Amino acid sequence: MTDHGLIPSELQELSRRAAAAKDVSYSPYSNFRVGCALLCEDGSWVIGANIENASYPVTICAERTALVKAVTEGKKRFKAIGVSTDISPPASPCGMCRQFIREFADNSVPIFMYGRKEGECIVKTLGELLPMSFGPEDLHPDRGARK
Numbered sequence: 001m002t003d004h005g006l007i008p009s010e011l012q013e014l015s016r017r018a019a020a021a022k023d024v025s026y027s028p029y030s031n032f033r034v035g036c037a038l039l040c041e042d043g044s045w046v047i048g049a050n051i052e053n054a055s056y057p058v059t060i061c062a063e064r065t066a067l068v069k070a071v072t073e074g075k076k077r078f079k080a081i082g083v084s085t086d087i088s089p090p091a092s093p094c095g096m097c098r099q100f101i102r103e104f105a106d107n108s109v110p111i112f113m114y115g116r117k118e119g120e121c122i123v124k125t126l127g128e129l130l131p132m133s134f135g136p137e138d139l140h141p142d143r144g145a146r147k
């Protein structure tokens with residue numbers, strides 16, 4: 001597994017915070033806990049968890065919960081994203097979340113996916129998870145491509 005430029009303490013914190021975020025998951029219907037940790041470009045951290053709803057489609061994934069929290073705190077650039085679940089092999093972000101992440105992340109941003117087993121991790125870049133994506137620069141070409 002490549003570290004994607006993260007130092008060991010950042011890798012450790014990403015894993016720990018993503019796993020800990022599962023504790024605040026609100027998932028009484030699926031019992032499928034998901035935790036997400038964002039390492040912001042300024043070095044700060046934001047976490048999120050999946051928040052379910054009795055009206056199932058209203059449910060919000062952990063990744064979008066974390067991103068919405070971050071953006072409302074003025075953080076729109078990220079060095080890495082961690083997602084933790086209780087299954088093995090690890091789950092990856094759903095399609096909607098991949099697109100949501102794309103709004104605020106370059107294709108090179110690594111997404112670390114942690115599974116049930118100790119040390120279990122798969123890492124892919126956003127570009128690998130969402131190839132040929134549509135992003136902000138496609139609507140505003142003058143802002144330049146963020147590849």
Ligand SMILES: [Zn+2]
Pocket residue numbers: 061062063064093094095096097098
């Ligand atoms: Zn999702």
